[in-house]
Amino acid sequence: MLKDYERKKPENKEAINAEIKQLRELLLGQQQLLRDAKLPVIVLIEGWAAAGKGTLIKEMISEIDPRFYRVVSPVIVPETEERYPFLYQYAKAIPENGKITFLDSGWMESVVRKYLRHEITKEEYNRRVRQVNEFERQLRDGGYLVLKIFLHIEKDLQFERIQALSDNPATEWRVTEEDLWQHREYKRFIQAYDAFMDKTDDILPWHILDGSRRKAAVRDGMKLLVQRIQHGLDNGRYVGEPFKEDFPLKDMPKLADVDLSPTIDDEEYKKELKKLQERLSELHNIIYRKKIPVILCYEGWDAAGKGGNIRRVAYPLDPRGFDVHPIASPLPHELNRQYLWRFWTRLPRTGHICIFDRTWYGRVMVERLEGFCSEKDWKRAYNEINEFERQLTDWGAVVIKFWIHIDRDTQLARFNERQNTPEKQWKITEEDWRNREKWFQYEVAVDEMLQKTSTKNAPWYIIESNDKKYARIRTLKIIVKALEKACEDHFERMMN
Amino acid sequence: MLKDYERKKPENKEAINAEIKQLRELLLGQQQLLRDAKLPVIVLIEGWAAAGKGTLIKEMISEIDPRFYRVVSPVIVPETEERYPFLYQYAKAIPENGKITFLDSGWMESVVRKYLRHEITKEEYNRRVRQVNEFERQLRDGGYLVLKIFLHIEKDLQFERIQALSDNPATEWRVTEEDLWQHREYKRFIQAYDAFMDKTDDILPWHILDGSRRKAAVRDGMKLLVQRIQHGLDNGRYVGEPFKEDFPLKDMPKLADVDLSPTIDDEEYKKELKKLQERLSELHNIIYRKKIPVILCYEGWDAAGKGGNIRRVAYPLDPRGFDVHPIASPLPHELNRQYLWRFWTRLPRTGHICIFDRTWYGRVMVERLEGFCSEKDWKRAYNEINEFERQLTDWGAVVIKFWIHIDRDTQLARFNERQNTPEKQWKITEEDWRNREKWFQYEVAVDEMLQKTSTKNAPWYIIESNDKKYARIRTLKIIVKALEKACEDHFERMMN
Numbered sequence: 001m002l003k004d005y006e007r008k009k010p011e012n013k014e015a016i017n018a019e020i021k022q023l024r025e026l027l028l029g030q031q032q033l034l035r036d037a038k039l040p041v042i043v044l045i046e047g048w049a050a051a052g053k054g055t056l057i058k059e060m061i062s063e064i065d066p067r068f069y070r071v072v073s074p075v076i077v078p079e080t081e082e083r084y085p086f087l088y089q090y091a092k093a094i095p096e097n098g099k100i101t102f103l104d105s106g107w108m109e110s111v112v113r114k115y116l117r118h119e120i121t122k123e124e125y126n127r128r129v130r131q132v133n134e135f136e137r138q139l140r141d142g143g144y145l146v147l148k149i150f151l152h153i154e155k156d157l158q159f160e161r162i163q164a165l166s167d168n169p170a171t172e173w174r175v176t177e178e179d180l181w182q183h184r185e186y187k188r189f190i191q192a193y194d195a196f197m198d199k200t201d202d203i204l205p206w207h208i209l210d211g212s213r214r215k216a217a218v219r220d221g222m223k224l225l226v227q228r229i230q231h232g233l234d235n236g237r238y239v240g241e242p243f244k245e246d247f248p249l250k251d252m253p254k255l256a257d258v259d260l261s262p263t264i265d266d267e268e269y270k271k272e273l274k275k276l277q278e279r280l281s282e283l284h285n286i287i288y289r290k291k292i293p294v295i296l297c298y299e300g301w302d303a304a305g306k307g308g309n310i311r312r313v314a315y316p317l318d319p320r321g322f323d324v325h326p327i328a329s330p331l332p333h334e335l336n337r338q339y340l341w342r343f344w345t346r347l348p349r350t351g352h353i354c355i356f357d358r359t360w361y362g363r364v365m366v367e368r369l370e371g372f373c374s375e376k377d378w379k380r381a382y383n384e385i386n387e388f389e390r391q392l393t394d395w396g397a398v399v400i401k402f403w404i405h406i407d408r409d410t411q412l413a414r415f416n417e418r419q420n421t422p423e424k425q426w427k428i429t430e431e432d433w434r435n436r437e438k439w440f441q442y443e444v445a446v447d448e449m450l451q452k453t454s455t456k457n458a459p460w461y462i463i464e465s466n467d468k469k470y471a472r473i474r475t476l477k478i479i480v481k482a483l484e485k486a487c488e489d490h491f492e493r494m495m496n
Numbered sequence: 497m498l499k500d501y502e503r504k505k506p507e508n509k510e511a512i513n514a515e516i517k518q519l520r521e522l523l524l525g526q527q528q529l530l531r532d533a534k535l536p537v538i539v540l541i542e543g544w545a546a547a548g549k550g551t552l553i554k555e556m557i558s559e560i561d562p563r564f565y566r567v568v569s570p571v572i573v574p575e576t577e578e579r580y581p582f583l584y585q586y587a588k589a590i591p592e593n594g595k596i597t598f599l600d601s602g603w604m605e606s607v608v609r610k611y612l613r614h615e616i617t618k619e620e621y622n623r624r625v626r627q628v629n630e631f632e633r634q635l636r637d638g639g640y641l642v643l644k645i646f647l648h649i650e651k652d653l654q655f656e657r658i659q660a661l662s663d664n665p666a667t668e669w670r671v672t673e674e675d676l677w678q679h680r681e682y683k684r685f686i687q688a689y690d691a692f693m694d695k696t697d698d699i700l701p702w703h704i705l706d707g708s709r710r711k712a713a714v715r716d717g718m719k720l721l722v723q724r725i726q727h728g729l730d731n732g733r734y735v736g737e738p739f740k741e742d743f744p745l746k747d748m749p750k751l752a753d754v755d756l757s758p759t760i761d762d763e764e765y766k767k768e769l770k771k772l773q774e775r776l777s778e779l780h781n782i783i784y785r786k787k788i789p790v791i792l793c794y795e796g797w798d799a800a801g802k803g804g805n806i807r808r809v810a811y812p813l814d815p816r817g818f819d820v821h822p823i824a825s826p827l828p829h830e831l832n833r834q835y836l837w838r839f840w841t842r843l844p845r846t847g848h849i850c851i852f853d854r855t856w857y858g859r860v861m862v863e864r865l866e867g868f869c870s871e872k873d874w875k876r877a878y879n880e881i882n883e884f885e886r887q888l889t890d891w892g893a894v895v896i897k898f899w900i901h902i903d904r905d906t907q908l909a910r911f912n913e914r915q916n917t918p919e920k921q922w923k924i925t926e927e928d929w930r931n932r933e934k935w936f937q938y939e940v941a942v943d944e945m946l947q948k949t950s951t952k953n954a955p956w957y958i959i960e961s962n963d964k965k966y967a968r969i970r971t972l973k974i975i976v977k978a979l980e981k982a983c984e985d986h987f988e989r990m991m992n
Contacts (some may be wrong), residue, residue: 032922057815066806066820066853073816104816170778173785282666289669310562319553320569320600322935324562332827357562 001194002152008210016215023222024063030229031068038097039232040144040337043225046108047151048189049179050161051211056151059104059218069100074110083291083349085395086110086128087135091344094139096336107132108200112192113178116185122383127394129199134387136204140381141240142338145232147224150197150266153211154187242379247386250459252450255443260407263467265293276476277316283483284317284353290490293397296479297359300404301442302432303414305468309404310355312472313479322353327362339363339373339381340388350396359401360385364449369441382452389458398486399458402475403450404465408439497694498648498686504706512711513877519718520559526562526725534593535728536640536833539721542604543647545675546657546687547707553598554648554715556721556774565596570606574605579787579845581891582606583631587840590635592832599875603628604646604696608688612681623890625695630883633699635874637736638834641728642700643720646693649707651682678806738875743882746955751939756903759963772811772972778812779979780849786848786986789893792975793855796900797938798928801964805900806851806969809975818849835859835869835877836884846892855897856881860945865937878948885954894982895954898971899946900961904935 034041043060045053061069072093081089086108095101111128114120120128127208141148162183163452165171182189207224209217232238264272287294296313298306310324325346334342340360348354363385368378392399406414415436418428435442454460462479465471517539530537539556541549568589577585583603591597607624610616616624635642649657658679661667671941678685693702703720705713728734760768783790792809794802806820821842830838836856845849859881864874888895902910911932914924949957957974961967 029919030563032919035922054814054816058811061815062807062811065803066810066851067822070819071815102815170781231986285666285670307561310557314562315554315558318550319557319567319598320550326563331829423525423528426531 001198001461002150002190002208005193005208007151007154007212008216010213011216013215015218019219020059020215020222021164023219023226026226027229028063029090030226030233031065033233034100035068035098036230037233037237038336039223039229039237040095040097041100041232042094042103042144042146043100044106044108044146044148045102045151045221046105046149046193047209047211048153049176049182050158050159050165051151051153052217053151055214056149056209056218056221056424057104060222064100068098069102069104070095071104073104074106083351084347085391085397087131087391088344088347091135091341094144094337094341096333097143107135108193108196111495112189112196116188116192129196131391131394132200133203135389136200137240138340138384138387139338140204140238141384143239144338145228145239147228148204148206149221149224150193150206150208150232151211151217152208154313155183157212158183158186181259229450239374239376240380242376243383245383245386248382248392248456249452250454250456252391252454252460253462254447255403255405255450255462258405258462258463258464260405260410260466262464262470264470264473266469269469269473272473273312273476275479277312278472278474279480280313280483281316281318283480283487284321286487287353287398287483288318288321288351290487292483292486292490293348293350293392293395294353294401294483294486295348295392295397296353296355296401297361297363297401298357298404299359299361299402299446300463301406301411302435303411303418303428304404304406305465305471306357306404308468309402309463309465309472309475310357313476314355317353321351322355323348324355324357327356327358327491331344339367340365340384345387347392360388361401361449361453364453365442365445368445369438369446382449385453386455386458389453389455393457396490398482400479400482401458401460401463402478403446403456404471406465408436410466411436412440497690498646498704499690500639501648501706502702503650503708504712507712509711514714515715516555516711516718519715519722522722523556523718523725524559526722526729527561529729530596531564531594533733533831535725535727535733536591536593537596537721537725537728538590538597538599538635538640538642539596539649540602540642540644541717542601542645542689543705543707544649544654545672545678546654546661547647547649548710548713549600549647551710552645552705552714552717553600556718557598564594565598566591567598567600569600570602579847580843581887581893583627583887584840584843586835590640590833590837592829593639594832603631604689604692608692612684612688616729625692627887627890628696629699630887632696632738634836634880634883635834636700636734637880639733639735640834641724641964643724644700644702645717645720646689646702646704647713648704649680653708654679654682696826700887731928735870735872736876738872739879741820741879741882743879743886743953745948746952748950748956749958750943751899751901751946751958754901754958754960755963756901756906756960758960758966760966760969762965765965765969768969769796769808769972772969772976773808775813775976776809776972777812777977779976779983780817783849783894783979783981784814784817784847786983788979788982788986789844789846789888789891790979790982791844791888791893791895792849792851793857793897794851794853794893794900795855795857795861795898796959796961797902797907798931799907799914799924800900800902801961801967802853802900804964805898805959805961805968805971806853809971810851813849817847818851819844820851823852823854835863836880841859843888844893844894856884857897857945857949860949861938861941864941865934878945881949882951882954885949885951889953894978894987896975896978897950897954897956898974899942899956899958900967901958902961904932906962907932907935934973 045056047053057071075087090107093101111125115125136146161174162179165175209220211217298310300306314322314324330342343360364378365382367373389399415428418424450460463471463474541552543549553567569583586603589597607621611621632642656676658671661671705712705716794806796802810818810820827839839856859877860874863869885895911924911928914920948957959967959970
C-alpha cells in the first residue's frame with residue numbers, strides 16, 4: 001500500500017548501472033524468444049505526476065527492436081472518451097502476439113481521476129472497477145503477459161520535482177493543471193490509488209516502485225519485466241480455465257423445438273414493412289440525438305436470409321448514422337490478438353447503429369467446431385462474451401442478437417436455387433456445403449450458445465425465417481420495440 | 497456551372513420509379529462483377545444543405561450487399577482536422593478492391609467552407625486545389641472508379657426545405673448553424689462551388705444533378721453510377737501513364753561513387769552521441785510544443801545497420817511523442833488499396849515524430865524488381881511520391897530520407913556474422929540471401945530513385961554505414977540540423 005510505503009535505501013550507483021546493463025542484454029535476448037513463443041506483453045505504468053514514468057519506459061525500450069513494441073499514452077480526446085465505452089481505447093491498444101505494448105498510464109488513472117472529479121458516481125466507479133477486473137482476467141486468460149507497475153513518490157518530492165520543471169523554461173510547459181491539481185489533492189489521490197489497487201490486485205498483482213530513486217526504479221522495473229517474460233517463456237502460453245458467473249438468463253427453446261411454419265401474406269408484409277421502416281427511421285433520429293449506441297448482431301444458418309434481413313433494417317436508416325460490419329475469417333493481425341479485439345475496434349460511436357453480419361459468437365461455433373481454439377478457450381468464452389456485452393449495455397448500448405433460423409430442407413432448397421441462378425452463384429461456396437454436412441454439430445453448439453448467453457441485458461431472438469418476409473417483419477418489430485424502450489429508459493435515467 | 501443551371505422539367509413519376517427499379521437490378525448484378533474484377537469505387541456526393549444527399553445515398557445503397565460498401569461522413573472532429581494533413585481523412589476512407597465508398601460530402605465542401613470562413617489563405621486554398629487534383633489523379637491512375645456528383649438546389653428551394661425541417665420538432669435538430677450560414681451566404685457559396693468545380697473538372701469530371709426533383713435526381717445518380725461501373729467493367733482496371741512534373745531536385749551521386757571509408761573513433765563517437773542525443777531531446781520538446789510533425793524515412797541495404805541507427809535516434813525521444821513503423825509486406829487489406837494508403841494511415845499527428853523502417857519507396861525497389869506492380873505503375877510512382885511528400889511538407893512536416901549504405905563485402909561479412917551468432921540468426925533469412933543475389937539490379941533501381949525523388953523539400957541523404965557508428969552520428973547530425981531549421985522557420989512563419 002502506498003500509505004505506508006517506505007523509501008528504499010540508497011544503493012551504489014555503479015552497481016545499479018551494471019545491473020541495468022545486464023538486464024538490457026537479457027531483454028534483448030528475450031525479444032526473439034517472445035516472438036517465437038508468440039507471447040504478447042502489456043506493461044501498464046501508473047504513478048504520480050513527475051514520478052518518472054517516461055524515463056522508466058524510455059529505459060525499458062532502449063534495447064528493444066522498434067518492430068516489437070509500441071508506447072501508448074492515452075490522450076484525453078473528448079471525442080473518444082465520451083463516445084466510446086470506457087475501456088475502448090485500452091482494448092484497442094493491446095499488442096499482437098510476440099509484441100509489447102507499454103501504457104504510459106491507463107485505466108487506473110482514468111477511473112481515479114474521474115471519480116475524484118465527481119464525473120462518475122460511486123456506482124459507476126464500482127462498475128468500472130469490475131470491468132477492469134474482467135478486462136484484465138480476459139487478457140491473462142487469453143495468454144497475455146501483463147505487468148502492472150505503480151511508480152510512487154511522496155508529496156514533498158513531487159513538490160520539488162514539479163518546482164524544478166516549472167523553473168526551467170524548457171520544461172515548464174510539461175507541468176499541467178492536472179498535475180498541480182493532483183499535487184494539491186495528494187491525500188485524496190493516495191487514498192483513491194490505494195483503494196483502486198486493493199480492488200484490482202487479485203487477478204494481476206500490482207508492483208509498487210520507489211520513484212524517489214530513479215536509477216533503482218528503472219532497475220527494479222526492468223527486473224520485473226524480465227522476470228514476467230521469463231515466467232511466460234518457461235510456462236508457455238497461459239490458457240484460462242472456464243468459469244461461470246451467474247448472469248440473469250432468459251429461457252431459450254432448443255432449435256429443434258422451434259415452430260418454423262409462420263408466414264406472412266404479401267399484402268400484410270408490404271403494409272407492415274412500410275410502417276415499421278417509417279417508425280425505425282423516426283427512432284434513428286431520436287437515438288442519434290439522445291446519443292444511444294445500438295448494436296445489432298446477426299447469426300444464423302447459411303442461406304437463412306441474413307443479408308436480405310439486414311438490408312430491410314438498414315434501408316430506413318440515415319446512412320450517416322450506421323455501419324454494417326461483415327465478419328469474415330480474421331486477418332493475420334486480428335488472429336494475432338485476443339479474439340474480441342476485432343469487435344472492440346468496430347464498436348459504434350454513441351448515437352450510431354452498427355450491424356454485425358456474424359459476430360464474436362464465431363468463437364463458440366466455427367472456432368469450436370473447427371478446432372481453431374482450445375476447448376478451454378471456447379468454454380470460457382460464454383462468460384467472457386456475457387461480460388463483454390454487459391460492458392456494452394452498462395455503457396448505455398442497446399444490444400440485440402438474432403439467430404436467423406431455417407430448417408435443413410429449406411437450406412437445401414436455397415442452396416440449389418443459388419447454384420442454379422447465375423447471379424446468385426457467388427453466394428454459394430464449397431464451404432457452405434461443408435458446413436451443411438456439420439448441421440447437427442452446429443445445432444448442438446448453437447443450442448448451448450443460446451442457453452448460455454441469452455442474458456436479460458443482451459437477449460437472443462430466434463427468428464423463424466423459412467418465410468423470409470415473416471422474418472424481416474419480426475426483426476423489425478423487435479428492433480423498434482427495443483429502441484422505443486431505450487428512449488424511455490434514457491429519459492428516466494436523465495430524470496434520476 | 498451552377499450559376500446558369502436550369503431546373504429540369506417534371507417527369508412522369510411512375511416512369512421514374514420503373515427506371516429506378518431497373519437500375520437497382522443492374523447495380524445488384526454489377527456488385528459481383530466488380531468484385532471479380534477487383535475494381536474499387538468512390539462516389540463523392542457534394543451539394544447544398546437540404547439538397548437530398550442523404551436520400552440519394554440511401555437509395556443508391558439500398559440493393560447493395562452491405563459487405564461491399566461503406567458510407568463515410570467526414571465529421572468535423574477538430575482533433576483529426578487540425579492534427580493531420582487536409583486529405584488524411586479522405587485518404588483513410590478509400591475502399592478495398594471490389595468495394596464502394598460513398599462520401600457524404602468530402603474534400604470540396606471542406607476546402608470551400610474553410611476558404612469562405614477565412615480560415616485558410618488564398619495561397620493555401622490554391623495549394624489544396626492542387627492537392628485535390630493530385631489525389632484524384634492518383635486514385636484514377638491506381639484503378640479507382642471515381643464518380644463526383646454535385647446535388648444542386650436554388651436558394652428559394654433551400655429556404656423552403658430548411659423551413660420545413662425546422663418546423664417539424666422531429667427534424668428541427670438537423671438544421672445546423674452551418675446550414676443557416678450557408679443559406680445566408682448562398683451567393684458566395686455558389687461562386688465558390690463553381691470556382692472549385694471549374695478547377696477540379698479536368699481529371700475527373702463533375703456531374704451536377706437537379707436536387708429539386710428528388711426522384712429524378714436519384715434516378716440520374718444511379719444511372720451515372722451504373723454507367724461508371726459498366727465503363728470500368730468493360731475497359732478493365734485503368735493503369736495511369738508515367739508523367740513528369742518539375743520538382744526542384746538535389747543532385748545525388750551514384751551509389752557506386754560514394755566513398756564508404758569514413759569512420760569515427762570510439763572516444764569521439766561516445767562524446768558526439770551524448771551531445772547529439774541531448775540536443776535531439778531538447779528539440780523534441782520544442783517541436784512538440786510548436787506542433788511540428790516529423791517524418792524520418794529509413795531505407796538501405798539489408799544488414800546496413802538501420803535498426804541500430806533507429807534505436808540511437810529513438811533513445812533520447814520522449815516515448816509519448818514518437819512511433820516507429822516497421823514496414824513489412826503489405827497485409828491483404830493493404831494490398832487491396834492504393835499503395836500509399838498504408839502510409840497515409842500511419843502519419844504522425846502534429847508535434848509527433850514518426851520513423852518509418854522502410855517506406856513507400858518499396859514501390860520503386862522491391863515491387864519494381866519483383867514485378868509486384870506494372871512498369872507503368874512504378875514509373876508513375878516517382879512523381880506520385882514527390883507529390884505525396886510535398887503534401888506532407890506543405891502541411892508543415894519535416895521529411896528526411898536516409899539511404900543507409902554499405903558495400904557488398906561488408907554485407908557479406910555481416911550476413912555471415914548473423915548466421916554464426918545464435919542470438920542474431922533471426923535477423924537473417926533466405927530472402928536476405930536472395931535479395932543479395934540481386935544487388936546490382938537493386939543498385940540500378942536505387943540510383944534511379946535517388947535521382948528522381950530527392951526533392952528540396954524532402955531530400956535523400958546517403959549515409960555511409962560501413963562504420964555503423966559513423967553512420968549514427970551522421971544521421972543524428974542531419975536530424976538535429978533539420979529540426980533546428982524547422983523551429984526557426986516556424987517562428988518566421990508565425991511572424992509573417
